[in-house]
Amino acid sequence: MDYKLVCTKCGQEQGDTRFRCKKCGAILEVEYKYAKLSPRSVFKKNKKGLARYINLFPIKKLATLGEGGTSLRRILPKSIPDVDILLKLEMENPTKTFKDRGSAVEISRALELHAKTVCCASTGNMGLSVAHYAKRFGIRAVIFISKSASKAKIAKIRAQGARIAYVNGDFNSAQKGAEMFAGKGLAFMCGDYHFRKEGQKSVIYEIAEQTKGRMPDYLFVPIGAGTNFAGIYKGLLELKRYKVIRKIPRMVAVQSEMCAPLVNAYRNNKRIEHVTPRTAADAIAVGYPSFGFEVLEAIKGTKGSAVGVSDDALKDAxxxxxxxxxxxxxxxxxxxxxxLRMYNEDEKAFKGKKVAIIITGNNEGRFT
Ligand SMILES: [Zn+2]
Structure with missing residues (x-):
């Protein structure tokens, strides 16, 4: 669909290769000129995976490796009666995480712009996904990653032929490194920016299709940089705009208490402040979420919530x-x-409700 890139803060229109506003430095948004589509023609029903949603992407042709189309599985734990629990199994994507949805759209756009090199910052999973897509479509990849990231994940990225650029510090330091590199015009920027958000929103289109428009009451999503959460909210608003769904689920953002800048901001009604990640869950070890303010907006817009969990509770889950x-x-x-935490605190609130939970991946980190 036709679009323009605009700054999320000052609204200024931006060039196609920019990843931050040239005036104020804020992140950007893909602003569509929404075409008139009937609820039945929004999705390409004869296509599979992400190709079904090309009408709602900022690209003409999708560079696909079979991402999307992941299962929505119902589980019926005896300990949780009266709740309809649906798990969205994102480890079924090519590199075993939800990141492939974003990578497919980013690499598609990079190909349209004839980019020879892409780069991104990563805690591991995004780097693997971007490196895999880049390799398969003949583009070089440079992945900026913290020296303390999972060795197993770094080995997998290297096996895709990507160049690893080690960074002292955490994910946000890696992000600065990648931004300097791409800012010099050396690569097309992938990662937690506007184009990735467009690919990530496809997960909610699938849930809408899989539930035949009978959307869940609650949607639980892990938060790292917040791109997935922000994308899902955008997708929900689009589905409502095109009358594919009527109800918007309450969106719940979940972080480890050992790295919870978003939950802290939400609970204390304060602005988001950087924390040093101490969680063993490397995939969500992001001290400052780039899309944090959009996550807070989505929570507000859906009457949702944010909750922290201990690393022990993560292991139990x-x-x-x-x-x-x-x-x-x-x-x-x-x-x-x-x-599980919210249910244990208030079982009654979930009685008779439908709950969808995004299980974001299984690319084995430190936890074995
Ligand atoms: Zn701006």
Whole structure:
């Protein structure tokens, strides 16, 4: 669909290769000129995976490796009667995480702009996904990553032929490194920016299709940089705009208490402040979420919430998922842990409700 890139803060229109506003430095938004589409023609029903949603992407042709189309599985734990629990199994994507949805759109756009090199900052999963897509479509990849990131994940990124640029410090330091590199015109910027958000929103289109428009009452999503959460909210508003759905679920953001800048801001009604990540869940070890303010907006717009969970609770949640045949890495089970916490605190609130939980991935980090 036709679009323009605008700054989320000052509204100034931006060039196609920019990843931050040239005037104020804020992140950007893909602002569509929404075409008139009937509820039935919004999705390409004869296509599979993300190709079904090309009408709602900022690209003409999708560089796909079969991402999307992941299962929505119902589980019926005896300990949680009267709640309809649906798990969205994002480890079914090509590199075993939800990141592939964003990478497909980013690499599609990079190809349209004839980019020879892409780069991104990563805690591990995004780097693997971007490196995999770049390699398959003949583009070089440079991945900026903290020296303390998961060795197993770094080895997998390297195996995709990507160049690793090690950074002292945490994910946000890696982000600064990648931004300097891309800012010099050396690469097309991938990662937690506007184009990735467009790909990530596809997960909610799928849930709308899989539930035949009977959307869940609650949606639990892990928070790292917040791109997925922000994308899902945008997708929900689009589905409502095109009358594909009537109801918007309450969105709940979940973080580890050992890295909870967003939850802290929400609970204390303060602005988001950087924290030093101390969680063992490496996939969500992001001290300052780039899309944090959009996550707070989405929570407000959906009458949602934000909740923190301990790393021990994360481990328990991942073990419980295993009982249902769902293998998740520690960060991937964050949404489920958040649901368990809220359910245990107020069972009545969830009685008779439908709850969807995004299980974001299983690209094995430190937790084995
Ligand atoms: Zn601006």
């Amino acid at each position: 991942v073990r419980m998922l295993e009982e249902y045949g769902v293998c998740s890495e520690l960060g991937g089970g964050t949404g489920f842990a958040g649901f």
